[in-house]
Amino acid sequence: xxxxxxxxxxxxxxxxxxxxxxxxxxxxxxxxxxxxxxxxxxxxxxxxxxxxxxxxxxxxxxxxxxxxxxxxxxxxxxx
Numbered sequence: 001x002x003x004x005x006x007x008x009x010x011x012x013x014x015x016x017x018x019x020x021x022x023x024x025x026x027x028x029x030x031x032x033x034x035x036x037x038x039x040x041x042x043x044x045x046x047x048x049x050x051x052x053x054x055x056x057x058x059x060x061x062x063x064x065x066x067x068x069x070x071x072x073x074x075x076x077x078x079x
Contacts, residue, residue: 004023007067056074
């Protein structure tokens, strides 16, 4: 079972926000996630990023691979 950590789009038209979720790699973008890890709101100034670091590290340890966008969001988070 290949797992990935990626964003799923929520919100309404022209007002998006995103949830960080763990999904199987073959599932669709808005499919049922295994776990919610946080959220990202690009519409605020500055953009709001909330990530549950313990849960993120747990899934990385289990072999989940983050998408490029998620990897960049996590790297911008303060330690």
